[in-house]
Amino acid sequence: MNNNEIISELENIVGEQFVSDRPEITYLYHYDFITAEPEGKCDAAIIPGSAEEVQEIVKIANKYKVPLVPWVSGINFGSIATPRRGGIVVDLRRLNRVLEVNEDDMYAVVEGGITWADIQGYLEKNHPNLRAGITWSPPGTGVIPSCLCYGMFDLGMIGGSGAEFINGLEVVLGSGELIRAGSCSLSNYWYGRQPLPDLAGLFIGWEGTTGIVTKASIKLWPKLPFREDFTGIALKIDDGFPTLLKLSKAGLGICDILAINFAWAQSSQELNEKDIVLDAIEAKMPDFISLITTQAYTEKQHEAQCEAIKNICKEGRIRLLSASEGAEAINPPPMQFWGCWNFSRGGGGQWIGSYCSTRDVVKYYNISREICLKYGKPPQFYSRLMFGGHYVVARSNVNFNKNDPDDIKTARKILKEIHDKVQKLDGVVMYKPPLWAVKFYKDKTLPSTTELINKIKKVLDPNNIMNPGQGIGED
Numbered sequence: 001m002n003n004n005e006i007i008s009e010l011e012n013i014v015g016e017q018f019v020s021d022r023p024e025i026t027y028l029y030h031y032d033f034i035t036a037e038p039e040g041k042c043d044a045a046i047i048p049g050s051a052e053e054v055q056e057i058v059k060i061a062n063k064y065k066v067p068l069v070p071w072v073s074g075i076n077f078g079s080i081a082t083p084r085r086g087g088i089v090v091d092l093r094r095l096n097r098v099l100e101v102n103e104d105d106m107y108a109v110v111e112g113g114i115t116w117a118d119i120q121g122y123l124e125k126n127h128p129n130l131r132a133g134i135t136w137s138p139p140g141t142g143v144i145p146s147c148l149c150y151g152m153f154d155l156g157m158i159g160g161s162g163a164e165f166i167n168g169l170e171v172v173l174g175s176g177e178l179i180r181a182g183s184c185s186l187s188n189y190w191y192g193r194q195p196l197p198d199l200a201g202l203f204i205g206w207e208g209t210t211g212i213v214t215k216a217s218i219k220l221w222p223k224l225p226f227r228e229d230f231t232g233i234a235l236k237i238d239d240g241f242p243t244l245l246k247l248s249k250a251g252l253g254i255c256d257i258l259a260i261n262f263a264w265a266q267s268s269q270e271l272n273e274k275d276i277v278l279d280a281i282e283a284k285m286p287d288f289i290s291l292i293t294t295q296a297y298t299e300k301q302h303e304a305q306c307e308a309i310k311n312i313c314k315e316g317r318i319r320l321l322s323a324s325e326g327a328e329a330i331n332p333p334p335m336q337f338w339g340c341w342n343f344s345r346g347g348g349g350q351w352i353g354s355y356c357s358t359r360d361v362v363k364y365y366n367i368s369r370e371i372c373l374k375y376g377k378p379p380q381f382y383s384r385l386m387f388g389g390h391y392v393v394a395r396s397n398v399n400f401n402k403n404d405p406d407d408i409k410t411a412r413k414i415l416k417e418i419h420d421k422v423q424k425l426d427g428v429v430m431y432k433p434p435l436w437a438v439k440f441y442k443d444k445t446l447p448s449t450t451e452l453i454n455k456i457k458k459v460l461d462p463n464n465i466m467n468p469g470q471g472i473g474e475d
């Protein structure tokens with residue numbers, strides 16, 4: 001990249017203070033600080049303040065055929081915002097405004113770089129009766145990337161994955177044009193993806209390789225006056241999970257059901273890896289911990305829902321503690337998972353994040369547990385029931401010491417082995433896939449599916465400048 005000429009053109013767009021190729025700045029964008037993937041190379045970083053500026057930046061990148069990587073915090077856990085082929089990282093964090101909240105249709109129109117802290121703070125202050133579904137990622141991470149990458153929120157049981165929270169998008173395509181998708185393309189309302197062909201799909205699941213979302217409408221939900229957070233405990237996931245599936249289909253005002261295992265609970269604490277219990281089942285510790293949140297409009301409805309939840313859990317041998325009765329529920333999100341980058345453990349973490357059939361989730365856990373233990377790693381597992389129990393998320397995390405190449409190698413080996421083995425369950429598909437998994441899916445899908453993806457990519461990003469090297473849509 002011929003820096004001087006490009007930098008001066010970029011400065012003309014955003015002003016000197018918002019573009020830099022100085023190493024102490026670009027260093028911050030080279031890689032995902034958690035996953036310790038091989039570093040990428042950020043040649044320059046730019047922080048635009050409007051959609052028009054984003055459009056101008058895309059035009060310059062096309063003129064010089066320089067890669068552009070959309071970026072909010074870059075700690076997505078999968079290195080999908082790592083500039084693998086160099087170029088310019090477009091840090092979107094100045095695009096952090098809530099532009100409109102429509103209380104009647106329950107949505108917020110936000111800019112493409114808004115963070116969870118921004119949206120949560122804004123709603124609490126200005127619209128306390130409404131809330132967004134939010135992740136357990138740190139408050140400074142991005143809302144729109146999470147929606148675009150099929151993230152999972154604490155309202156997943158009623159809203160589905162992050163992609164299903166998207167009502168509409170405004171996007172600067174890789175070719176430089178600005179388009180709108182959803183009802184907002186025909187009216188001033190952003191209430192849904194109707195009625196034209198659903199163009200939002202051209203940007204969902206693409207990891208920023210087709211365009212830069214500058215505005216989005218995301219669904220909000222009412223905060224109901226009655227709420228209970230239950231913590232359910234059982235000895236094994238095999239015992240507890242069938243009960244969660246039953247609860248998900250019982251229509252009990254449940255907005256979130258998740259399950260973690262003992263190792264994952266330990267990971268969220270400031271514990272040194274050498275002090276933790278490696279195999280909870282062998283140590284006869286409860287290896288199944290679930291969080292169940294229910295809400296209701298009236299007290300009577302609430303009591304009935306809570307009673308039914310308690311009965312179903314009792315039948316399923318889940319011991320239930322409730323926050324209102326003094327049980328220390330796991331903090332509501334967003335929360336800091338300091339354990340994931342715990343410096344005493346070397347701060348590294350990587351994961352296999354999969355969507356999964358409800359039929360396969362217990363099998364997924366047992367496979368991943370066996371593989372982790374084989375390598376002497378605690379088998380961290382996390383699952384969320386989605387969209388009224390239509391599917392689940394199943395996820396294995398492995399922590400490692402970023403200063404220890406052997407430890408990194410082992411973590412990658414474990415995740416790859418889990419991936420390869422759980423694929424045989426068929427109902428398991430990975431999201432935010434690392435490069436080797438993208439390759440795997442290209443080999444697995446019908447060739448004409450891959451060809452169609454490649455053709456779409458060429459139309460939207462003819463010079464292949466958008467986040468190149470991530471593999472999606474590239475021959």
Ligand SMILES: Cc1cc2nc3c(=O)[nH]c(=O)nc-3n(C[C@H](O)[C@H](O)[C@H](O)COP(=O)(O)OP(=O)(O)OC[C@H]3O[C@@H](n4cnc5c(N)ncnc54)[C@H](O)[C@@H]3O)c2cc1C
Pocket residue numbers: 034069070071072073074075076077080081092112113135136137138140141142143144145146148149150151152153162206207208209211212213214337340467
């Ligand atoms: C401890 C921890 C816990 C987490 N827990 C969760 C969780 O519970 N649920 C969950 O869903 N995620 C979780 N995450 C993952 C992730 O951090 C979040 O999903 C986050 O909201 C995504 O924002 P980001 O800033 O990390 O995205 P980035 O890494 O900046 O971007 C992710 C991808 O989106 C692209 N992109 C970014 N902005 C745009 C845009 N405007 N237009 C087009 N493409 C764009 C990027 O190029 C990249 O490919 C967690 C991460 C950590 C570190």
